[in-house]
Amino acid sequence: MAIIVDENTRVIVQNITGRQGxxxxxxxxxxxxxxxxxxxxxxxxxxxxGVPVFDTVDQAVRATGADASVIxxxxxGARDGAFEAIDAGVRVLVVITEHIxxxxxxxxLAHARRKxxxxxxxxxxxxxxxxxCKIGIPANHFFTPGPVGVVARSGTLTYEIAANLMxxxxxxxxxxxxxxxxxVGLSFVxxxxxxxxxxxxxxxVLIGEIGGxxxxxxxxxxxxxxxxxxxxxxxxSAPPGKRMGHAGAIIERGRGTFAGKVQALAGAGAQVASLPxxxxxxxxxxxxx
Amino acid sequence: MKLFEYMGKELFRxxxxxxxxxxxxxxxxxxxxxxxxxxxxxxVKPQVLAGKRGKAGGIRFASSAAEVAKAAGDVLAMEFGGxxxxxxxxxxxxxxxxxxxxxxxxxxxxxxxxxxxxxxxGMDIEEVAEAAIVKRHIDPAVGVQPxxxxxxAGRLALGGTxxxxxxxxxxxxxxxxxxxxxxxCEINPLVWTGGEFVAADAKVTIDDEALFRQPGLPRxxxxxxxxxxxxxxxxxxxxxDGNIAVMANGAGxxxxxxxxxxxxxxxxxxxxxxxxxxxxxxTARALELLLANNPxxxxxxxxxxxxxxxxxxxxxxxxxxERQVDxxxxxxxxxxNEDEGRRLLQEAGISAHRVMVEAAAEAVRLSR
Numbered sequence: 001m002a003i004i005v006d007e008n009t010r011v012i013v014q015n016i017t018g019r020q021g022x023x024x025x026x027x028x029x030x031x032x033x034x035x036x037x038x039x040x041x042x043x044x045x046x047x048x049x050g051v052p053v054f055d056t057v058d059q060a061v062r063a064t065g066a067d068a069s070v071i072x073x074x075x076x077g078a079r080d081g082a083f084e085a086i087d088a089g090v091r092v093l094v095v096i097t098e099h100i101x102x103x104x105x106x107x108x109l110a111h112a113r114r115k116x117x118x119x120x121x122x123x124x125x126x127x128x129x130x131x132x133c134k135i136g137i138p139a140n141h142f143f144t145p146g147p148v149g150v151v152a153r154s155g156t157l158t159y160e161i162a163a164n165l166m167x168x169x170x171x172x173x174x175x176x177x178x179x180x181x182x183x184v185g186l187s188f189v190x191x192x193x194x195x196x197x198x199x200x201x202x203x204x205v206l207i208g209e210i211g212g213x214x215x216x217x218x219x220x221x222x223x224x225x226x227x228x229x230x231x232x233x234x235x236x237s238a239p240p241g242k243r244m245g246h247a248g249a250i251i252e253r254g255r256g257t258f259a260g261k262v263q264a265l266a267g268a269g270a271q272v273a274s275l276p277x278x279x280x281x282x283x284x285x286x287x288x289x
Numbered sequence: 290m291k292l293f294e295y296m297g298k299e300l301f302r303x304x305x306x307x308x309x310x311x312x313x314x315x316x317x318x319x320x321x322x323x324x325x326x327x328x329x330x331x332x333v334k335p336q337v338l339a340g341k342r343g344k345a346g347g348i349r350f351a352s353s354a355a356e357v358a359k360a361a362g363d364v365l366a367m368e369f370g371g372x373x374x375x376x377x378x379x380x381x382x383x384x385x386x387x388x389x390x391x392x393x394x395x396x397x398x399x400x401x402x403x404x405x406x407x408x409x410x411g412m413d414i415e416e417v418a419e420a421a422i423v424k425r426h427i428d429p430a431v432g433v434q435p436x437x438x439x440x441x442a443g444r445l446a447l448g449g450t451x452x453x454x455x456x457x458x459x460x461x462x463x464x465x466x467x468x469x470x471x472x473x474c475e476i477n478p479l480v481w482t483g484g485e486f487v488a489a490d491a492k493v494t495i496d497d498e499a500l501f502r503q504p505g506l507p508r509x510x511x512x513x514x515x516x517x518x519x520x521x522x523x524x525x526x527x528x529x530d531g532n533i534a535v536m537a538n539g540a541g542x543x544x545x546x547x548x549x550x551x552x553x554x555x556x557x558x559x560x561x562x563x564x565x566x567x568x569x570x571x572t573a574r575a576l577e578l579l580l581a582n583n584p585x586x587x588x589x590x591x592x593x594x595x596x597x598x599x600x601x602x603x604x605x606x607x608x609x610x611e612r613q614v615d616x617x618x619x620x621x622x623x624x625x626n627e628d629e630g631r632r633l634l635q636e637a638g639i640s641a642h643r644v645m646v647e648a649a650a651e652a653v654r655l656s657r
Contacts, residue, residue: 075498101470101499102395103429109400110429139594139625154541160592160645163623180540182397209541212397234544237529237551238560245525245540245562247498248397253415275552276545277646 002129003149003174003194003201004092004118005068009133012060012069012090013038014081016048020096021072024137025049031134036064057081057088068092070126070135078122079104086117094135095121095179102247105183112185119185123246124177125155136177146171148283149195151188152207153178153214154246157234161207161279168280173200178214180246188218196225203228203287205279206270210235211249211256219264228286229270230279233261290495293336295378296507297474297491304465306458306476307487311380320361321354323379330382333360338511339370340492347374350382383487388478389445390414391459393427393466395473401426402466404437404459408445410478433463454486469506470499515559515581524563524575531556533656534584534616536575538563538596546590549646555653558582563596572604577612586617588652590645593624602630606637617655621648 011028015021016038026049028035035051037060044055054060057069069085071078071094078097085093086108093112100122112119120127126136130145142159148170152158155177162172176191178184188206195201206229208215215233222229236258238244240251251257266272271282292300298308312323313336324331333349335342342348347367349360357379365374388410396403404425409417423444427433438456442448447455458479466474475492495506512520519526525540533550535557537543543562550557559582563575579587591601601622608614620641622630634641642648 076501099498101502102472102496103402103467103470103499106395106400106402107429113400114430137595142594152541154539154544156537156539156592156594157541157545159594159624160542160545163592182395183400184397185400187398207541209544214398217398232545234541234548236548237557238544238547239527239529242527242560243525244527244544244560249540249544275549275646277644 002132003191003198004120004176005127005129005133005135007032007132009068009092009135010034010036010064010066011135012036012057012064012066012085013051013072014057014069014085015072016040016051016053017043017046018072022048024072025051027140028134031140032131033133033135036066057084057090061088061090066090068094068135070094070096072096075099075101079108082108083111086112086115090117092118092120094124094126095119096124096126096137098123100181102182105181109183109185120176121179121184123181124179124184125158126177128172128175130172130174143175144171145173147173147200147202147287149173149198149201149204150175150207151178151191151195151204152176153180153209153248154207154234157207157276161205161232161276164277164280165205165283168284170280170283173198180248182212182248188214189221192218192221192225192229196227201227203230203283205283206231206265208233208261209246209249210238210244210251210258210261211246213256215261216264219268219270222265222268222270230273230282230286231265231270232273232276232279233258233265290497290500290509291338291511292493292495292507292509293338293376294334294491295336295376296509297493298488300465300469300493301488301491304461306461307485308491309380309383309487309489311378314361314377314379315375316365317358317361320357320377320379324351324354324357327379327381331357332380332382333357333364334378334380335364335367335369335374336376336378337369337372337374338509339372342369345369383480383489384482385480386483387481389481390417390477391462391479392473392475392477393462393471394475396426399426401428403427404433404441406441406445414477427463432467433460435460451481451486458486470496470503472496515578519561519575519578522571522574524561526578527560529557529559531558532585533652534558534579534582534587535590536561536563536579536587537590538592542590542592546588546645546649549649550588550653553650553653555649555656558584569600569604569607572601573608576604576608580612580614580616584616586619586652586655588619588649590621590648591624593622593627593630596624597626598622598624598630599626599633602633605639606633609637609639619648619652619655621645
């Protein structure tokens with residue numbers, strides 16, 4: 001079992017001929033992901049890493065039966081690419097692109113919701129089902145199958161914590177990057193509820209950061225969860241009113257603070273790590289103590 | 290990108306939203322000329338991006354040439370949240386029957402724009418009781434139709450001509466919000482004069498990510514010189530006030546690096562997210578930015594994924610030798626091409642840690 005994607009997921013890479021698209025196609029294939037098609041308008045008929053290239057997502061879906069797509073299109077064209085994939089009938093859409101205008105994100109997320117499409121991102125590292133499927137950009141060796149579900153807003157911090165877990169002999173079931181922007185397709189609550197129902201997941205690591213109220217909403221859900229949750233929140237020393245790298249990582253008008261999130265999560269029964277390297281110890285404690 | 294009040298009001302005017310008659314002035318003489326043109330009692334307002342100008346004593350009323358000149362001189366000499374005042378807005382004083390609050394902004398959790406209104410204008414919306422605030426989420430496929438304005442007006446106990454005017458206002462404000470890629474359009478207070486609505490203030494923030502398609506808008510620089518230089522390199526930088534310069538790759542791990550240093554009793558000088566996949570050249574230039582703060586120690590924390598450790602190591606080596614840097618460097622480096630990166634550093638006499646918290650502890654020790 002895995003959540004959202006698995007070994008049967010058939011993936012299209014949008015803008016497969018770009019630098020990022022072609023590089024990550026090679027990496028995803030090496031991971032074992034079934035990348036069945038790519039798109040690049042005007043380049044239909046070519047191949048990239050042995051994967052056939054189509055002019056449109058619709059052609060790619062009809063020719064290959066793909067049910068997921070990953071977008072490596074620059075920000076100005078990302079909304080168009082997302083609408084194209086949604087209307088072509090994919091079930092899962094992963095939007096890697098960073099710096100998409102928030103109005104475009106709102107548009108594409110509303111359309112996806114109307115059509116029942118699950119969107120991961122925008123501004124995400126993607127999703128990894130250990131040993132089965134990776135749709136996104138993390139290096140392949142960061143992951144090994146195991147009982148820990150990971151859900152995060154940030155990429156490199158996820159790799160850091162995943163590596164800490166692996167050093168402690170703990171692998172992952174599925175790792176989901178919600179995305180670092182203000183408006184993203186999945187919430188912590190969406191993913192926590194999938195992990196709660198997933199037989200392959202025994203405990204969950206939630207990696208949050210300052211800004212917004214997704215962690216506070218997660219805390220309300222965690223109160224009723226059976227599976228244990230370990231949380232780490234980044235941004236304790238961030239000054240208010242400053243965007244800390246991610247569009248969504250900002251304390252605005254006193255909302256989205258570190259203290260508020262930690263208090264909510266601890267109050268809900270989650271174990272909250274002060275520093276990233278404390279996460280594996282807390283997972284061991286909740287799983288085996 | 291925040292716009293100054295006078296810029297926001299120019300946009301309002303262009304979208305059919307009534308604003309007070311006004312002139313921009315850069316000194317007492319221009320302020321007096323503005324008063325002569327406007328007549329009666331005027332309001333002298335500093336054009337700064339910080340809020341709470343009134344509470345800081347920055348909003349002055351004046352009814353004569355002498356009063357206007359004095360108010361202008363006083364306000365131009367003030368600072369608001371560290372911001373100097375370059376421009377004043379000299380504005381007609383409105384006849385106020387009632388003050389309202391109206392805003393459009395992004396609700397990330399709802400993945401929608403949200404209309405926020407209240408009949409308690411003139412105070413911070415955070416201080417208004419939740420029950421007195423009307424919030425309506427906007428389906429992007431529907432947009433703001435006049436009925437949404439009428440319903441909101443009704444809940445603010447408006448009727449008659451005020452209700453219809455309010456509906457037009459809301460439609461116009463949303464049109465501006467969408468067409469100019471705003472992430473905040475706030476009118477506080479929105480003044481009902483007894484006959485019409487007038488926007489007495491304007492807070493407009495444009496989505497930075499959409500500036501590429503808004504060539505017609507003015508550009509307002511709120512970044513420091515270093516933040517601007519980093520942005521031009523495609524990197525994200527925030528000035529802090531400690532003595533440990535920090536570079537890491539990725540927003541989350543950079544924040545966690547600052548938190549780890551602070552946890553161990555250190556004081557970071559900056560946030561610098563060098564991004565994923567940064568090459569040698571860009572990394573070397575990013576490192577140079579760190580010297581601007583004269584740090585006691587430079588801490589580089591790289592978890593190589595897309596970023597290759599050997600690229601970063603080459604950047605560090607060339608930075609150290611070419612710039613003759615004598616500030617101690619603490620490097621933590623793991624991940625892709627780690628062995629090669631470590632070897633390159635060792636050849637240059639630089640050792641690299643593997644464990645983040647151990648490296649952070651050394652950086653803190655060297656910063657004392």
